Amino acid sequence: MMDFSPAFDLELQLEGFNGPLDLLLHLVRKQKMAISDIAIAPITEQYAEYLKRMEELNLDIAGDYFVMASTLMLMKAKSLIPREKESFEEMREDLIFQLEEYEKIVAQAAELQKLHREAVRSFPRVYKEKIEKAEREFKVGENAIFLLVEHYARVIERRKALRPILIKPKPYTMKDVLSLLFGVFRKRKSTRFSSLTHQRERGFVVYLFVSVLELVREGSLKVTQTDTFSEIILQRRGVFTEEKQQQLIARFE
Template identity: 35%
Template sequence: MEQMEIPYEVKLDAFTGPLDLLLHLIRKHEIDIYDIPVSLITQQYLEYLQLMKELNLSFAGEFLVMAATLIQIKSRMLLPQEAETPMEEEEGEDPRSELVRRLVEYQQFKDVAGELSDREKFWRDMFQREPMDVPKIREVLMDDVSMFDLLGALQEVLTRTEAQVVVDITPDTLTVQDRINGIIERLEDNPTITFTSLFDNATTRLVVIVTFLALLELVRMKLVKIFQGDLFGAIRISRTFLAEVDGNKTDGPGESDGLDSLNHGGNNGNGYH
């Protein structure tokens, strides 16, 4: 596998913890949470971790702790019965039981938190306060899409890209800023595009990864909104900035401060050599 040094670190508030990644994998593969195929989940988890490392995504050490836990559980399940200690034989406890308990408990907390969030939105819409003359604050716009959904979609793109037989014509210098400009130009012509369409002309792993980092930067700057209509359905990207047509801004739901900062030399290029 091609290795690259990426001098670019991405930090997103939407990034969550290792239990969220495990729940994502369980849902994605439609696995019974009480009968987790540890070998498959461990392999998938480590692949996500490797991709996160390659993208230089900032993640907590607890991801590595969970990786070690999964490997330990996998090793215990591979041990033959006669190799177990008498105490383990008496207890007969499934090595996965503690992990399952944590996942079920965590899912329950997430469900309750989701219900409270929905209730907050309902009452907020029902009893609105008088508008205040304050600047509008936009949140990171990733509706119904987690970072793990994006990583999964990226893995599929990388698999397709690496399967292509093409001549490598990647320029000597490729920057995140170049790809940001390219995405912005596409969104000026089309208010909404699919995630996979961003990589239609990507012929190498490097181009795919730099394009993905450019998308994350646009999310961080709140210039794009990412959403997913159905669970594990197609991921779409829409602009939140005001597009310009013949010098006039039009057709945009959001503000353009972030776009203005880009046009004035933000991010300093972020080169890849």
Template identity: 30%
Template sequence: MPHSIALDNFSGPLDLLLKLIEEKEMDITTVSLSAVAEQFLSYLEQIEERRPDELADFLVIATRLLLLKSYALLPYLYTQEEEDPRELEAQLRMYKKYADATALIQTAWEKSTTLYEKKALPVDIAFRPPHDMTTQKMREFFIETLARLEPVVRIPKAAYQKVMSLREKLAQIHDVIEKNVMMHFSELVSSAEDRGDMVITFLAILELVKQQSVVVKQTGSFSDIIIEKASV
């Protein structure tokens, strides 16, 4: 794609911008995709002849940039089980191949002096922009799409933290009791990362008491709980 763009933090061909982002040499969140779209559309308005292959190139790269930015801004909406996000990109590249082939056939047709008639074969078109597509509509489409990428509410970091399961906590406390025979409840919860971990620890102790694996004692109403290995 020969056309170059100029941003605050990048200047050069659009395909180079995509390459730098995919190779982690540039942060996609610092790139204004609306500015990229504006510059390309302004470029289309200035040239006299608009080439289909150039438009297809831009759509392929712009689509990939939109996907990368959506992953960066909304990582919690995507899972490993989802379909390959490059499906649309493949369809756009297929359209570009059709556009290139059409241009070659047109050139050969204009040069040929002999005409041959043959019934046209049905062709499944992977992707083709609407006939009424204009630069203004493309501008509105990109602005609307970019607006949807901004998350309304960011999920707190704590929501991503893995909580130890009751089964894992049971095994952990059981190993500690086996080695120490006796210990205090305060010692078990002193290394707890948050309240959730403390609750899991307390539930695990209750389960061990139920299983008769440990016994608990308390010398006073508000004194520390003593946990001992149950006698066989």
């Protein structure tokens, strides 16, 4: 079994693996084994133990690790069945080849890193300083102009969304509007809608219109209009008694 003493480097290694082969290579090296001498059964156990520990720590484990785990377990199972010996040897050879190839890749990747670190020690006359990294997504090709327009539209939209909407308190209430209507109809039987809205702002007109509709529904006003957008004539159908006025006002509060 694996040594899980405090000296074990689990903590340090958890984030550090770049895939199942990396983990496997690490386990082989820990055993101070040559890759070609890999012993499948113990490695399978250690590998599974590693995954279990990672799960216990609630670490996200990529599916790739489980694929390798099942391959290893299949190999281990085959190794125990005499008539599967050939198939097992084949799988083991494949794994050894894969690990050896991977070991080369790791070395080559490290070499590339070294070359890169050295190459960036010299600067060109100009280069897109930080933009190169931060604006990676804004990479355009042939359809550059469309993308540009799209991005521009998005910026505008965002600005619009960010712009605060000012809500000014209205200097009048529904009660005020109703009182005005009652005042008008105290003196006369009918009036034109436009005479009430003259020089009034839109909010007031809306309030007035809503009150008129309410009075029509309730039966105390009659409204006529001959054409779309033509003058609206308001006619009183009864007398607005004090009691009735209070009743109507209460309805809007």
